[in-house]
Amino acid sequence: MNAQNFADAATDSTAGTERDIKMVARDVNVYYGPKQAIKGVSIEIPTDEVTAFIGPSGCGKSTFLRTLNRMNDTVSGARVEGDIRLDGENIYDSSMDVVQLRARVGMVFQKPNPFPKSIFENVAYGTRIHGLASSRGEMEQIVEQSLKRAGLWDEVKDRLNDSGTALSGGQQQRLCIARAIAVDPEVILMDEPCSALDPIATAKIEELIHELRGRYAIAIVTHNMQQAARVSQRTAFFHLGHLVEYGDTSEMFTNPREQRTKDYITGRYG
Amino acid sequence: MTDPVATPQVPERRPTDWKGKVMQRRIANRYAAERRFHAMGLGAVLLSVGFLAFLLVTMIGNGASGFRRTEILVPVDFAHAAIRLDPASFRGPGREAALAAADFEGVLFESAQARFGGGVFKILSEGAWLTVRNKVADNPDILKGKADIWVPASSAIDRAAKSGTPDPELDRVRKITDVRTSFDVSFLVGADSTDPTMVGVWGAFKGSLLTMLVTLALAFPVGVLSALYLEEYAPRNRWTDLIEVSINNLAAVPSIIFGLLGLAVFLNVMSLPRSAPIVGGLTLALMTMPVIVIAGRNAIKAVPPSIRDAALGIGASRVQVVFHHVLPLALPGILTGTIIGMARALGETAPLLMIGMRAFVSAPPGGLTDPATVLPVQIFLWSDEVSKGFVEKTSAAIIVLLVFLMTMNGLAIYLRNRFERRW
Ligand SMILES: Nc1ncnc2c1ncn2[C@@H]1O[C@H](COP(=O)(O)OP(=O)(O)OP(=O)(O)O)[C@@H](O)[C@H]1O
Ligand SMILES: [Mg+2]
Numbered sequence: 001m002n003a004q005n006f007a008d009a010a011t012d013s014t015a016g017t018e019r020d021i022k023m024v025a026r027d028v029n030v031y032y033g034p035k036q037a038i039k040g041v042s043i044e045i046p047t048d049e050v051t052a053f054i055g056p057s058g059c060g061k062s063t064f065l066r067t068l069n070r071m072n073d074t075v076s077g078a079r080v081e082g083d084i085r086l087d088g089e090n091i092y093d094s095s096m097d098v099v100q101l102r103a104r105v106g107m108v109f110q111k112p113n114p115f116p117k118s119i120f121e122n123v124a125y126g127t128r129i130h131g132l133a134s135s136r137g138e139m140e141q142i143v144e145q146s147l148k149r150a151g152l153w154d155e156v157k158d159r160l161n162d163s164g165t166a167l168s169g170g171q172q173q174r175l176c177i178a179r180a181i182a183v184d185p186e187v188i189l190m191d192e193p194c195s196a197l198d199p200i201a202t203a204k205i206e207e208l209i210h211e212l213r214g215r216y217a218i219a220i221v222t223h224n225m226q227q228a229a230r231v232s233q234r235t236a237f238f239h240l241g242h243l244v245e246y247g248d249t250s251e252m253f254t255n256p257r258e259q260r261t262k263d264y265i266t267g268r269y270g
Numbered sequence: 271m272t273d274p275v276a277t278p279q280v281p282e283r284r285p286t287d288w289k290g291k292v293m294q295r296r297i298a299n300r301y302a303a304e305r306r307f308h309a310m311g312l313g314a315v316l317l318s319v320g321f322l323a324f325l326l327v328t329m330i331g332n333g334a335s336g337f338r339r340t341e342i343l344v345p346v347d348f349a350h351a352a353i354r355l356d357p358a359s360f361r362g363p364g365r366e367a368a369l370a371a372a373d374f375e376g377v378l379f380e381s382a383q384a385r386f387g388g389g390v391f392k393i394l395s396e397g398a399w400l401t402v403r404n405k406v407a408d409n410p411d412i413l414k415g416k417a418d419i420w421v422p423a424s425s426a427i428d429r430a431a432k433s434g435t436p437d438p439e440l441d442r443v444r445k446i447t448d449v450r451t452s453f454d455v456s457f458l459v460g461a462d463s464t465d466p467t468m469v470g471v472w473g474a475f476k477g478s479l480l481t482m483l484v485t486l487a488l489a490f491p492v493g494v495l496s497a498l499y500l501e502e503y504a505p506r507n508r509w510t511d512l513i514e515v516s517i518n519n520l521a522a523v524p525s526i527i528f529g530l531l532g533l534a535v536f537l538n539v540m541s542l543p544r545s546a547p548i549v550g551g552l553t554l555a556l557m558t559m560p561v562i563v564i565a566g567r568n569a570i571k572a573v574p575p576s577i578r579d580a581a582l583g584i585g586a587s588r589v590q591v592v593f594h595h596v597l598p599l600a601l602p603g604i605l606t607g608t609i610i611g612m613a614r615a616l617g618e619t620a621p622l623l624m625i626g627m628r629a630f631v632s633a634p635p636g637g638l639t640d641p642a643t644v645l646p647v648q649i650f651l652w653s654d655e656v657s658k659g660f661v662e663k664t665s666a667a668i669i670v671l672l673v674f675l676m677t678m679n680g681l682a683i684y685l686r687n688r689f690e691r692r693w
Contacts, residue, residue, distance in 0.1 A: 074582060076506065103585030113576035115595065125594075126584035176580070183584055 020047035022187055022217035023068060023105075028082035030063050030072065037063045039241040041082075045187065050209060050218045052228035052249065055238035056264065061221045062110075064238070065189050068219065069105035070098050086187070103130055106185035110192040112172035114164030114179070119156050122164040122175055123147060126183035142182055150178035151208050170201025177208065181216070188212065190220040194227065206231050225265055229253050237261045329668050336666025339454035339467060340431040341420040342394065343447045346381040346402060348413045353377055357410035369407055375399040378421070386446060393443055395422040397468040422467045423449070425659035432662075457666065461634050462648065466659025469652070471670050473634040477547055477627070477642030478616060478674065480635060484551020485558055485615050486608075492555075493562030493611075494597075494604055500563070501570040502592050521560035528557045529624030537625060544626040545641040553621050558611035565607020569600035601689045609682040616675055619646045645671040 023045040030038035037060045045051050045068075053061040063072065070091060072078040084091050091101055103126065114122050123143045124133075133139035143160075147153040152174040156167070164175055173193055180188055190209075194202040209231045212218060222228050228235055229249060236246040237258075245252065245261045256262045287293060348355060353376050359368040378399045382390045398421035405412060405419055423431065423443075430437035431451050443449060460470020496517075504510045532553030536542045542549050573596050581591045622628070627643050628651060635642035643651070645667060652664040 069583070071579065071583065074578070099585045099587050101585075102583060107579075107583035109576065109579060109583070111576060113574075113580040115577065115580060116599065125581075126586075129584075129586055129590055129594075179580075179584060 019044075019049075021045070022047040022087065024083075024085045025064075025068070026083040028064070028067060028080065028084060030060070030067055030081075031079045032063075032075070033077040037241055038067070041238075041241075041243045043236055043243060043246055045217050045219055046234065047217050048214050049233040050213050050220060050231050051234040051236060052232035053219065053221045053236050053238060054223070054225065054228050054264070055244075057223075059238040060241045061238050062191050065107075065191055065219060065221055068187070068189055069102050069107055071102075071107065073098065103183050104185055105187040105189060106180035106183065108173070108176050108180050108188065108190040108193050110195055112169055112176050112196065114167070114172050114175050116163060116165050118161045119147075119164050119167070119175060120160040123178050123182045126179060130183055132183065146178040146182040147175075149181055149208075149211065150174045151204055151211075152178055168201075170197045170204065173197060173201070173205065174208065177205070181212070185216060187217040187219070190218065192221050192223065195223065202227070225253075225267075237264065239264070326672075329665055329672070333662060333665030333667075333669045335432045336662035336664075336669075337454055337457055338432065338451050339457070340423040340428040340449060340451045342423050342427070342443060342449050343418055344378070344382055344385060344394070344398075344421050345416055345418050345447075346378060347384075347416045348377065349415050351377045351380050353380075355406070355413050357413045360406060360410040360413075365407075369403060372403070372406075374403045374406070378402050386443065389439070391424070392439060393424055393427060395424050395428075395467040396465045397463065398422055400468070420450070425466050425657060428467055429659060457663075461632050462630055462643070462651075463632060466655070466657050466663050469660075469663050471645070471648065471667050473631055474643050474645045474648035474667070475670060475674065476634045477550075477631075478644040478646075478671075480547035480638055480642065481550040481554060481622075481644055482612065482616060482678075484548055484638065485554040486612060488552065488555035489558040489562055489611065489615075490608055493559045493608075494566055496559070497563045497566030497570055497604070498592055498597065501567050502588070502596065517560045517563050520556075521564055523557075524620075525557055525618055526620040526624065528553055529621030531556065532621060532625045543639045543641075545629045545631070545643070546639045547635060547642050547644075548638040549625050550622050550627050550642075550644065551638075553625055554615040554618060557618070557621065558608075558615045561611035561614070562604065562607050565610070566600065566604045569603025569607070570596060572603065573599045598689065602686045605682055605686040605689070609679055609686075612682075613675060613679060616678065617646050617671070619650050622647050623650075645674065 021044045025044075026042045028038055028041045029036060041064060043051075053065065055061055066072045067080050067084060068091075070080075072080060080092060086101070086105065089096060091105075115125065117125070120143055123146050124139055127133050127139060127142050133142055144153065144157075147156065152171060155171060156162075156175075164172065167175060173196070177188075177190075177193070194205050197205065206227065209218060209220065220228075220231065222231075232249045234247070235249040235252045237244045237252070237256075237260075239260055245256060245258045247257075252261065253265060256265060262268075353373050355372055355377070359365075360372075378394070379390055382394060386393055401421045402419055405417065422428075427437070427440050427443065427449075428451075430440045431449060440449070456468070457470050459472045460468065461473025463469045500510060500513065504513075532549060536549045536552055537544060542552075577595050577599065578591055581595050582588075586594065622644055628647050629641055629643065630651075631641050631643050649664055649667045649671065652660045652667060
């Protein structure tokens, strides 16, 4: 079964269940110069669920995730083909404002990257540049709410003026999540958000993803099969730039349709 | 990448002998290398500290006396002088003209002649009458009688008094009247003069200050914006490569060439005034800008890309990324480059000679277009003078230049540390 056929199959399989779809990608190809990193990927990101992207290293998970909020625009030589829609709007259309798109589709990176500014300023920054708070009081409220939602408030509420870089790795990553949700996005993309974290910090972030689910559409890249199984409802398996299989997480982990998926999930390669 | 890996056959290795002779020798060599490097580094640092100390000690040794001046007390008898001056004429509207016209030199000469007998010009400075004029300007009433006025001594007397060597002329003067050597305010507030006892550095200092202001106001924004544009906006292609190479070459061009360029462009084509701080500043800005661009680009390159991603990822525009994140993080590095460029510009002589800033300017510049000179050129001019009295003035001016330089650098380093942030 090639990727195109599979995508149709995936669409078919979801046709029966009631699902709000936030983002749709159709026949997406991504090239880095002459090298093709994503080959004809079609996928749907549902509104109220967590979608996990899994696959061996270098298969294009990050690349695909970054096409969803056009972060690949900043990579020189990168080229995207195909059709990606957010609520029916083509995000690569010239009428789409990239800045607004990235506010609506937030991103959390693999390596925590807080700004070298105060914790407060880190969270407030996005709100400020998009003019989402009309007063200092409202801003403080947004910051507090975002930090609470990211599960960081109790740890930092007495030191909001300390530098964001002075936090531990796990705290920094939660700060980055708070920063992303402070602009009230519709979709949150997370690229291996726990790869630099210890099990306790990882558990906190997973808990957080559970809480954020329903409020935002979430797509998460992970190398950790247990994590994918724990946090996601939908899973997409990538291999060598192709989307091999896409379906309900529970089904994928118990009864994969493709041999390659089965091999990967059971740890035969990767 | 994904296929099951077959374990490759690795040939059996001999176990490493960590205690063996060869290994012991390697350890000994390593320690020796560390010690050598440590000693060389320390030696280099001590050498440069030694040079700096030597420079400071000789300069202060030679130049400290340049800040002092010998004065002689001369009783000036205005009331009985051959030339009568009317106190009323030095008040009111006609004051300036009267001060310029009155023959103070004659009055002073007459009184001094009466006091010292002869050789007045060997005893008093050529410009001694200026002190008398200033005294009269302050208080015209002294013209009604007799006044004791401290006037600067001649260069020969001045040197004899400072060095302490016996001098018959000085001894004679000492017997007749009081002689004192004290801190010379006029050196700090005056400008160039033909007489070493009358010179001051303020003219050149102000010239340097104005020139540096023009240089900074031009080179800093243009340099920083160029660096930002080249790093953050410009596409990577043959044109930007060409621009990069040109800027690097420009930073290495000998400064005299910039002087010729300034002469050709600012004076001949644009007809800006000769010897003016504005032209000097423009010329030095051309020279400083490439240094700031290069340092700026390196500082901007060193800002981690993850910070840019973070800002872009929450929807900052490119300008916001640059001005909210990249520039603040790069600023310490940019300031370091600016310090280096400005320090070089401050000490520059050759290009300024080309645009006429070596003129004899006896009044501090009032503005950017007035004729002026700068400290290093002033030092160069004084060091060229025949009169012996200029030697200590040259050293004193060097001390002033060094103090200026250190103040400027200190300020810049303070600013840099304030902006310094870790990430
Ligand atoms: N900036 C780039 N320039 C050129 N090639 C790139 C670039 N970024 C990624 N690639 C290539 O594209 C392919 C997909 O990379 P990508 O980073 O998407 O993989 P990934 O699935 O996220 O891997 P990992 O799990 O290791 O993060 C790889 O072969 C990689 O070498
Ligand atoms: Mg990746």
